[in-house]
Amino acid sequence: MATIKEVAKLAGVSVATVSRVINNKGYVGVDSRKKVEHAIEQLDFSPNEVARSLFQKKSKLIGLLLPDIANPFFPLLAKGAEDAVSQLGYSLILGNVQDDVTKEEEYLKIFEQNNIAGVLSAVQGSSKRTKTTPLVTLDRVESSEQFAVHTDDYQGGMMAAQAIAERTPNQVVIMVGPKEIPSSFERLAGSIRVLKENNIPYSLLQTKSFRLEDTDAAAQLFFKDYATADSVIASNDVYGLALMREALKRGIDIPNELQIIGYDDMPFSSLLFPGLSTIAQPAYEIGYKGAELLCKCIENKPVTEKRIQLPVKLILRESLREKVL
Amino acid sequence: MATIKEVAKLAGVSVATVSRVINNKGYVGVDSRKKVEHAIEQLDFSPNEVARSLFQKKSKLIGLLLPDIANPFFPLLAKGAEDAVSQLGYSLILGNVQDDVTKEEEYLKIFEQNNIAGVLSAVQGSSKRTKTTPLVTLDRVESSEQFAVHTDDYQGGMMAAQAIAERTPNQVVIMVGPKEIPSSFERLAGSIRVLKENNIPYSLLQTKSFRLEDTDAAAQLFFKDYATADSVIASNDVYGLALMREALKRGIDIPNELQIIGYDDMPFSSLLFPGLSTIAQPAYEIGYKGAELLCKCIENKPVTEKRIQLPVKLILRESLREKVL
């Protein structure tokens, strides 16, 4: 790879002039510029970002912290972030935290050692562990966090319950996501409010995590403890799917004997039959908007909205009964 | 963030001595070492990787090129790569190529500008576009590629067909993956061989891509053109799923009227009912082994296997009929 020195030599100017050309900054005479551009072309030169980063104390890299990339919600978010970031001239360093605070701290250190420009985190509580770098929190947002992109979980919870309420539920079970995750609370509160308003009896089933491995056990538990329930609001689509599968295995008719609504609208939810009704979270947009917001912070551009809230949407598929008017 | 100079000053030694301590390289007296370690502790110092990378002309970053991170096969691969890489002291820069050669080239340039240590690529043909950096190709491997981790597609194709052959197929349709992807060929060849050996008639249905968006159209096409087929070997699980969904919608009984086998064993394939039978590709291991191999190359360690082939496995679920002995 050619260096700025070689370009300077070939063009017959100093490195400062070359630098001025490539950064389009400061005075450069027309013929100097031409000579430099020609030399750059000839040598196929592109500036070493490492050297730049060392001097600027800031790289063009953004750290992306994900709780678990194998959870199908996050690849979509990552894709959104990646699209935005690369358009704005940055790249992503991937940090898959695997719900492990130690790993998260390791990553934050690595990010710092690499002069990261900012952090995009879908991991809960990252704001407590970052000091100086700009941080945008995604999805699982706490109220203390300054810059964030999230959805209205309360409303999402309400929408899910409303969809159930309109479909003659007999006994409803709400699966409650992990206690540590604030969005679980919100959703639960929203759902409960709607069910109470409609005088619909409900039970709560606590789930351990959002991990794939725990869903089967939860589904089994549901059919053991709530065999008579005819409606369920699942923690997310993965749980919804696990329930559906177990139900179909047991020959339970969906949606007539059991209707299910999930949360997230994961890509596969539309690929099933019966399709899983769900509250769609715009994962891609969360990532995309988050990245845009972060880049604004990094570049000290004016930020109109520090906390962006994106709408959720009810997606009706075959796992819910017909609406009763 | 503290620098090596500050550490040296606090410890009362030169920067060279500090460098020797942190790299555990060269002679250092016992009390010097102690003083340095103490100073490092006090200042919570960790070396700036950017400065290191500049001098070494080689960073601790590895570029990961993926065709499409939203395709559920790749997050698992990425997770495997990430696990291995982080254990070995490296980090991943994410490059989501979106099946676009221009984007791939952009990424390779960015990687180079960042003194990347090596490239891990699941994108086809990357070897033609990288010159000097170590490269390990994953999954979609061409015969010309030096370092690679892949599975035996021919055998996978055979296994899929064998599973069908043993289950009294009447008319078989093989969905053929995109022409440009060598593994499609291999699988097809394997499947055809088995079907021919068993004198089972088959038809081919060409599919456009491995993208989520194209699956629906393919499923519709299948039922339009091959209404009488009772067995199908799908390009992958996403296609398999699309077929299954369309079949269930049309009230076709699975597996009795139509049996389906997929390819990949994506996480959701086990979450359905009927579950999708499939040929499992060890996506996580591909990523993991690939990263290990790459790191060996980077560090000039002896490599016993330049091209690693991992076994595929038949996963039987409800989408296939009972085996006839």
Next chain:
DNA sequence: TATGATTTTGTAATCGGTTACACATCATGA
């Protein structure tokens, strides 16, 4: 033509590490 402002250019310091090299100290064996 002299003056000052503007434009153009280059030199050298800097970012934070690594390491070649020189030099000093020390122990060992002839």
Next chain:
DNA sequence: TCATGATGTGTAACCGATTACAAAATCATA
């Protein structure tokens, strides 16, 4: 006792960019 090699340490160059600063060239204007 002295040569020898091993050990310990510091100085300074270097990696490839950016930029402060100084100096030179050009231009406009009085």
